[in-house]
Amino acid sequence: MSFKEIKFGFAAAEKEKSDSPQLLMQGFFDAYGYISEIIGMNKFLILGPKGSGKSAIGARLELLSDSNKMFFTKQYYLTSFPYKPFSSIALSSEAPETKLPINWEFILLIASLNSFIEDPTCKYHRNHKIDAVINALKNEGILPSEDLAQIVKISSNKQFMVNLKSIISGQKSSQSEKVPFNIEKLFATLQSLCYSLQMKFMHYIIIDGLDDALTQRSIQYQSLSALILAADRMNDKFKTNKVNARIIVLCRTDIFDKLGGPNKNKVRRDSGILLDWFQDVNDLKSTNIIKLVNLRAELSLGRKIDIF
Template sequence: MANFSDINFKYTDAEEERLYAPQLLEEAYVDINGILNAITSPEKFLVVGPKGAGKTALASKLLLMDKHRWDLFVDGDILEQFEYHLLNKTGGEKGTTIGGSLTAWQLILFLRIIPLFLKDEHFKDKNPGIIKLSESLKKYGLSESDSLISIIQYTSRRGIFGKVKSAISEVTGEKVEEENYKVKDPAALLSSIKSIFEKATPSESSYYLVIDGLDYILREGRDNTKYIADLINAVRQLNIFFASLGLSAKAIILIRNEVLKVVPDPNLTKRINDNGVQLKWFDNVRSPFDSSLLEVIRSRAALAGYQASMRELWYNWFPREINGTGSFEFVIVNTRYLPRDLISFFREVQKLGKQPPFNRVDVLSALNNYSDWFLQELGDALVGVIDENIRVELPDIISELGRNFKIDDLKEKLEEHGLLSKGITAEQIARDLFNSSWLGNRWDTNKGTPRYSWKHRKINANLNLKHELVVHSGLWKSLNLI
């Protein structure tokens, strides 16, 4: 007999799931909008979604698929500790043949992907020249690296470029003069490596490098986001190069909407439209129990022995209505319509130590505890997005303002706390809070009907400063607003 406590809601981090509960990814992964197929398209390499939308789950799923398919080779890089300033040392000055961090990114990405090709015995059999290149790189100090972090540390060192050039010359037969050993010209090195790959014979396999952890660049300030803009363009150019050779190889970038918002690239909207895949979990409002979001819960329940539909499960577990509202709507408005949020709510239900059916008080108790987690989750989403002094005091500020307020109220409260300074405005802070779902908009129609706008409900929604600002209901309990 199925037991509610046996459903695995323990982890909200996909990396932990891959390590400690791989069956969740192998047997209960929800392939939202066929993303596993969509991401194989040559032009698609940006996976976009808010914190908790399942970007890392996609990476973990691909890494597990690598273990079960002979024709798929996947590796991942988490750039949490990446030293972006070293790109300047690797790339040198812009305006020369060097090309700045854009070319530096392409070079280190190429060096990182080469070992992926050589994991494939079929590719190795067809391409002895690539094997020779790899062996020469090892000979001159660039060992088969498993991270972009170690590659950038290596290529930023003095004199290394001469060694890489020497390695390439062993394959191409080009003569390298001693005086050129210490010349830094990544564009020339990149061109030489590409010339070797242009002679490669494709195999039937696919090779994916998944790049995650770009959120952490914001911890050092928005000025560093230029490196992300260059990374996006470098990946696009590299992927186009591989596609032109008939190689099913690419780098895939996992990135949050909030991070993209601050990336200084005039072509970013085009990149998202042409090269992006959006993670949208709840697009079936008329039939919510058939949405991808609820499939996350149903598939986990199925692993624990529950065979009913999600609608049947929900109403077997929870009352039809709570406080005059349908129980599903009552719960879901406290989330951002994301898997991590809903899983966290169910984890709090399990902590009650009871078996279903759960009553109204049980649901309220779980939501109260969930609110504490939700406040921390949304607080983490603001790291690097807004000034740290404001982020730390934000819970107190919102508590003092109440559930609903105007932009002038927010400005007055920020000034009262001494948090507005040159370059920091209440309007920008409000937009950052809107983009991370702390706040939404509320207004009345001509008939007096209230309307709401939330970023997590409509990805293209923008804050209207003329409308009232409203606090996400999932935060109310922790902010003492109920």
């Protein structure tokens, strides 16, 4: 095998996951135990410069989930996220700093429910209201959904209707008896459901692509600040209620530094992981980046090698 044939990886972790998943399984170099910190230490905010491996961590978690079935993952990308419709979801009439975290909680509860319903060990206190909500979300095309943009576009549409009578009273009504969807009632029911579930397995809801199609518009930065705040609050609620779930946010460091929010640094200190490949050493061969390169070369060649 020539040097050109050695598979060192792809620029995008998503492509690496689909084309060469073994690179993320056997060729993943985790010098500082980042995966263990996420799984075992309640870390949820993964920070690092572009190309530092944030998406690779998300992709590896997905592959580990597929291979050992000991936890579930759902990964969502904000590539084409509709920020303006998102901000128009009418859950609150308060200022953006209050309204947007509530909107994110609503969207992320639905995203979490997408994962929960796939878990055969998931148990909840069934009643007509909850069953009606789940059925309504399925009928409206929100559940299941692999795209946060789809959830936002449907739920922010004025034509979005559910059978309010079913949700409130648990009684079925005919198609002609449908009334305008009361999003506050749905939100309250989702909170009641998702924060009381009992599950054997852990569920990780991974949010990636925060820098995709990002402009300098203030609504985007306000929305991303609200996302991190909402994830922090939701993770606290999951933990308090002993629900095996966590929202994971992958964010570029330079974008995070531009975000507002009074608790930003607290979240970073308590729940953040900073990916940093820089090492100020005299022996370059002892650096983690060189070890990663050699690890992937060994994986391609099937034998130990030092390509330097």
